[in-house]
Amino acid sequence: MSKGLGALVFVAGVAALSYWGAQSHAVTMERKIAAEAMSLIAQTVHPMSVSVIGRDIALAGTADNEAELAGLVDGLNDIRGRRVVNAEGVTVLPLVEPYETALSKAADGSIAATGYAPTAAARDALAADLPGLAGLLLGHGAPEGWAGALAAGAAALAPLEEGSAALTGTTFTLAGMAATPFEENETRAALAGLDGFETVVAIEVLDPGIVDFQIGYDASEGFRIAGTVPGSLGRDAIAAALGGVELDGEVSTTFAGLDGLEAALVALGARLGLFESFDLTASDDGLSLAAEPMAGLDGDTVRAALVEGLGDGEGITMIASTAPADGAERVNAATGRRQFAQGGVWMNMPEFEPSKATCTQAARDTVEAAPIRFVTGSAELDPVSLATVNEVAGIIHLCTREAGMRVVIGGHTDAQGDDTANYALSLARARAVRDALAARGIDTVRMTAVGYGETEPVADNDTEEGRAKNRRTTFEWPE
Structure with missing residues (x-):
């Protein structure tokens, strides 16, 4: 081989070796720069990507603020061997002052959100359970504890029928409607652990759980009701408890109940015939009743009957009765019976054609259902029997006036005691009944006491x- 050719080969080898070395070193340098750049962006708040071509570094992604971006660029500029740092692909979040995020719950249960989230990660974590948060914009300046506050807000809205929760800086405001105090308490409990925020809560409770209603009754006009009644009863059940009456008026219902209410209404309904009118008030404090006895009935006796039924006399007030004008007529709203006024009392109008048989049977049925009683050992009428006397008076009035018959009022005793004394007592009692009937407008000429x-x-x-059966009063019509 000639010296010229050998020199050429040597030069070519050196050039090739130099080129390989340069290329290998460039790749190594690029990898080194990329590794250091990746280490820097791993510390950023938001997702950031970096690409290195040769020794040029290019950034893309989101920076929380200008200071973060500047620090990042400074760090990249400090990487040995880098040539250019390009941050044009980075978006800096806007500074939001005051920082606002709001949640709203609609009546259908859906939750929508408006305002800002500090990071996509924080937003997406909440949106996993609350899809309405996915549309929040990103912004810088969120208060510390933002995610916890929003999670507490969502939990606080969950029990409500509808409402809104707003975070403005470090002030947390919640307003909404709760079905009952139980849901209100759940909402407040969800906010109990919210530290570092000033909380403002305004909740309207749709059903505060308060029983408060009134029932009014007038024998001539009927029943009326108003207020808030237990939902466990409702208006229809109250009417049924009173004996199937018709209740006029509007009511609302509450989840709350009132112990003993239904039993008290049943007891009151069974005694409606004792009243001319009453006003019943029911509240969380209990029951109170202001009652006017039917004219001709003893107020103390009616009160005693009420205490027996209601079990408590403290809330019972008796009002003096007003005597109706003789000749007045009406239909009793409680019993549905036609009534007429005579002798200052209301008497039921019998609904049969008067005859000896029908008059005898009607009077017998009445006293068998509710016997006429007397104070023990005397001829004084027991006040509890005045209602029976009123009922009998209506029958006798019809039979003596319309049919022109006479009635024999018989007094009977048992066999205890002296025969003569028993006879005298029976006669005195028969006369007491006759006198009570006369006071109710029955012509004394038509009545004989025996x-x-x-x-x-x-x-x-x-x-x-x-x-007890032998101690009785009888009514007979002779031919």
């Missing part, structure tokens, strides 16, 4: 039950 003593028993006098 005492039978113990001579006409209808049961065995050896038992108390039998003796």
